[in-house]
Amino acid sequence: MSVATAGQPGGALERTGGGGAGGALADVVETVLDKGVVIDAQVSIAVVGIQLLEINARVVISSIETYLRYAEAVDRMSIVPKDQKTLPDLIDGAAGAAAKGTAVAGLGKAAQEISGAVADSVRDRGARRERSRRRDGED
Amino acid sequence: MAQDSGLFIYGIVPSDVEPTPDAEGVGSPPGEVSAVRHGELAALVSEVVLEEPLGRPADLTAYERLLDGTAEVAPVLPVRFGTVVTGEDAVADLLDAHHDRFAAALDEFEGRVQYTVHGRFDEQEFIGELLAASRDAAALAEQVRGRPEGQSREQRIRLGEMISQSVELRRESENRELIDAVGRYAVADAARAPSHEMDAVHVAFLIAEEDEDEFIGAVEDFAEQRRKLIRMRLIGPLAPYDFVSAHQLVE
Numbered sequence: 001m002s003v004a005t006a007g008q009p010g011g012a013l014e015r016t017g018g019g020g021a022g023g024a025l026a027d028v029v030e031t032v033l034d035k036g037v038v039i040d041a042q043v044s045i046a047v048v049g050i051q052l053l054e055i056n057a058r059v060v061i062s063s064i065e066t067y068l069r070y071a072e073a074v075d076r077m078s079i080v081p082k083d084q085k086t087l088p089d090l091i092d093g094a095a096g097a098a099a100k101g102t103a104v105a106g107l108g109k110a111a112q113e114i115s116g117a118v119a120d121s122v123r124d125r126g127a128r129r130e131r132s133r134r135r136d137g138e139d
Numbered sequence: 140m141a142q143d144s145g146l147f148i149y150g151i152v153p154s155d156v157e158p159t160p161d162a163e164g165v166g167s168p169p170g171e172v173s174a175v176r177h178g179e180l181a182a183l184v185s186e187v188v189l190e191e192p193l194g195r196p197a198d199l200t201a202y203e204r205l206l207d208g209t210a211e212v213a214p215v216l217p218v219r220f221g222t223v224v225t226g227e228d229a230v231a232d233l234l235d236a237h238h239d240r241f242a243a244a245l246d247e248f249e250g251r252v253q254y255t256v257h258g259r260f261d262e263q264e265f266i267g268e269l270l271a272a273s274r275d276a277a278a279l280a281e282q283v284r285g286r287p288e289g290q291s292r293e294q295r296i297r298l299g300e301m302i303s304q305s306v307e308l309r310r311e312s313e314n315r316e317l318i319d320a321v322g323r324y325a326v327a328d329a330a331r332a333p334s335h336e337m338d339a340v341h342v343a344f345l346i347a348e349e350d351e352d353e354f355i356g357a358v359e360d361f362a363e364q365r366r367k368l369i370r371m372r373l374i375g376p377l378a379p380y381d382f383v384s385a386h387q388l389v390e
Contacts, residue, residue, distance in 0.1 A: 012366035013359045018207030018377045020200040027374060028199045030334050031255065032206075035380035036217035037151070039224075039233060048145040048223045050187070053194030060333045062307075067299025068288070073262055074270070074280045074298060 142189065145223040146175075146230060149183040150206050150378065151216040151241050156181055162205055165198040166191060172205060175227050177234035179242050183209065184230060187223060194221070206378035214248035216241060217378050244383070250348045251326055253382065254375035256317060256358055258339040260306065264368050265337070269305050276301050306337065313340045313369070320361045324354035329381040339369045343381035351376075 020028040039047055147165055154176045164170030164185030174181040183205065187193065202220055209215045224230055234241065270277045279298040283291050310333060317340050318328050325344040333341055346354050355373065362371035 011359060011363070012371060013362035014370070014372045016372060016374045018210070018375055019204035025196045025199070026334070028196070028203050030331075031374070031377060031380060032199060032203050032217070032220055034219070035383065036219035036222075037383055038219050039148070039222050047229075048142070048189060048225055050145065050189055050221060050223045051192040052221045053192050060336055060338070062300075062303045062336070064296060064299075066303055066336055067296045068292075070266070070299035070302040071283050071291075071295035072288075074266055074302075075284055077263060077266065 142225065144186050145189055145225055146184040146227065147187045147193070148218045148222045148224060148230065148233075149185075149202060150209065150218050151234070151245070152181050152183060152209060152213055153245055154179050154181045156183075156209065156213045156215075158183060158205075159208075162208070163201055164205065165193055165201050167195075167197070169197075169201060175230040175234075177231045178238050180234045180238060180245075182218075182230045182234060183215075189223070203378075206380075207376065210248075210252050210378040211376055214245045214251070215378050216244055216248070216383055217380050248345075248379050248382075251345050251379065252348075252351075252376035253343055253379045254346055254354065254358075254373060255331070255341070255343045255377065255381075256321075256371070256373055257334075257341050258313070258362070258365070258369040258371040259335060260309070260337045260339045260369055261367070262337055265306065265309075266302060268368070269302060273301070273305075276305075303336075310339055313365075314342055317342055317361060321354060321357040324350045324357055327382055331381065339365075340371070345379055345382050346376075 016027065020031075147170065149164070149172070152174070154174075156174060158172040158174055162172040164172045164187075166185070166187050170185030170187060172183055172185045175184055199220065206215055206217050224233065270280050276298060279294050279301070282294045283298055288295060314330055318330075321344070322328055325346055327345040329343045329345075331341040331343055344354065358371075358373050362369070365371065
């Protein structure tokens with residue numbers, strides 16, 4: 001029988017054993033629902049219809065409600081983010097974020113819309129690394 | 140035909156698999172799990188009362204615990220939750236009708252287990268990155284902040300839609316990158332549908348025993364590279380739920 005494990009101390013990966021060991025019903029439902037061999041009525045065996053409690057998998061559909069909730073999250077976010085940059089810095093700082101490798105591919109459409117900023121950041125990359133290496137003595 | 144009990148089928152295993160005495164099945168009180176054997180195969184079953192509806196949290200957990208526990212020691216084909224037949228004869232008929240196909244599938248799962256990688260974006264971090272990378276989003280954010288919804292509804296919807304699309308695109312690329320990064324340690328992979336708006340990755344992998352450590356190491360590296368942005372979880376070892384095709388056995 002497997003048990004829940006926390007993963008490596010300080011590690012970024014959280015480990016959960018099988019058998020619903022994490023104790024989260026959502027995990028169990030997600031793992032087993034609508035999976036497994038279906039015994040079809042074509043086979044001439046006696047399948048008994050039993051009463052199953054309704055179990056709904058969550059289906060993710062984006063809607064206006066979702067959009068408004070995201071906007072609400074933006075509204076709640078402090079204008080000065082946790083790294084203490086001011087908003088103008090943030091907007092101009094797209095280069096910085098990309099150079100750090102956090103705003104890489106995958107922003108997709110958004111990234112296309114700001115292709116200028118991304119291109120700048122790519123050009124800036126080498127230079128920024130150079131500077132930080134000189135300053136920190138390491139990359 | 141009034142019948143008041145049936146056999147709940149958990150999964151199909153090789154005939155040398157023996158349920159442990161402490162194995163607990165579905166139902167209340169939990170049913171006693173036994174094996175019905177036929178040829179090279181056996182089905183793990185327990186008796187259930189037909190009047191009692193199944194699907195309580197405890198039933199689902201018992202079902203998964205039995206299958207995952209079995210998968211750690213022997214190959215197992217999960218049978219869909221809720222499959223109940225009239226009795227041992229019906230189980231034997233089922234195993235007989237599909238004997239070779241079940242046996243071949245079990246051979247394939249010998250020494251292999253499923254792991255599911257599930258990651259979720261940190262909402263604040265994700266939105267922060269987007270606002271930093273997109274002038275359009277940042278401009279909308281400025282128009283939204285501190286203004287009541289009634290006065291900024293249109294901008295809110297546009298900003299929210301931008302965030303939502305960005306999540307979807309980023310999810311696609313993260314799933315692809317995960318498979319690129321760790322797929323070489325897997326026998327097979329199967330993308331799973333997102334279960335939350337902020338889902339970042341959700342992929343099931345079939346892993347051979349001898350590759351387990353390397354696979355886990357690769358997932359740890361992947362998680363480490365994204366630790367600020369994505370809360371990454373590794374669930375398993377599991378029975379191969381995502382690698383049993385529902386229809387492969389019915390043609």
